[in-house]
Amino acid sequence: xxxxxxxxxxxxxxxxxxxxxxxxxxxxxxxxxxxxxxxxxxxxxxxxxxxxxxxxxxxxxxxxxxxxxxxxxxxxxxxxxxxxxxxxxxxxxxxxxxxxxxxxxxxxxxxxxxxxxxxxxxxxxxxxxxxxxxxxxxxxxxxxxxxxxxxxxxxxxxxxxxxxxx
Numbered sequence: 001x002x003x004x005x006x007x008x009x010x011x012x013x014x015x016x017x018x019x020x021x022x023x024x025x026x027x028x029x030x031x032x033x034x035x036x037x038x039x040x041x042x043x044x045x046x047x048x049x050x051x052x053x054x055x056x057x058x059x060x061x062x063x064x065x066x067x068x069x070x071x072x073x074x075x076x077x078x079x080x081x082x083x084x085x086x087x088x089x090x091x092x093x094x095x096x097x098x099x100x101x102x103x104x105x106x107x108x109x110x111x112x113x114x115x116x117x118x119x120x121x122x123x124x125x126x127x128x129x130x131x132x133x134x135x136x137x138x139x140x141x142x143x144x145x146x147x148x149x150x151x152x153x154x155x156x157x158x159x160x161x162x163x164x165x166x
Contacts, residue, residue: 006088006146010035013066016042018094018139020055020062027051033066034108041138042090043097043105048135056094056137064090064139070150072164074157083161086148092139102136 016033019026029052033044042064046052070084097105103125117123151158
């Protein structure tokens with residue numbers, strides 16, 4: 001429930017996973033996103049044709065997760081193995097945005113994922129003549145919660161999963 005902790009994870013998260021459903025079968029899709037604290041929403045863009053877009057047209061209610069993995073830890077038995085993690089779950093409503101808001105969202109996405117590139121020099125802004133290239137969605141955050149499993153001691157057996165080699 002620590003809003004500062006939740007907002008910090010949303011700001012630094014590399015990608016998110018959206019859960020949609022337009023019937024009995026839920027559907028997950030991972031993609032880049034950006035958190036706009038001023039508007040209390042997330043933005044993402046995707047191809048306007050596909051299962052996520054079709055689901056959102058029929059049911060705009062979504063669940064969205066941002067997570068990051070920490071170190072692994074071992075124990076004497078298999079059930080004592082585990083992983084550090086941090087995650088935020090968001091419940092909200094998604095909708096397509098208009099051209100003006102799409103330009104704002106795409107600029108935020110570029111600032112997050114390509115901060116070394118300069119707007120107007122290295123890339124152009126939103127092109128309203130190519131709406132088939134990207135559908136920009138906004139998820140209005142209705143509620144959220146965070147969860148973490150972090151080892152606070154220097155127990156033996158902590159290791160980084162990405163550095164393990166067979």
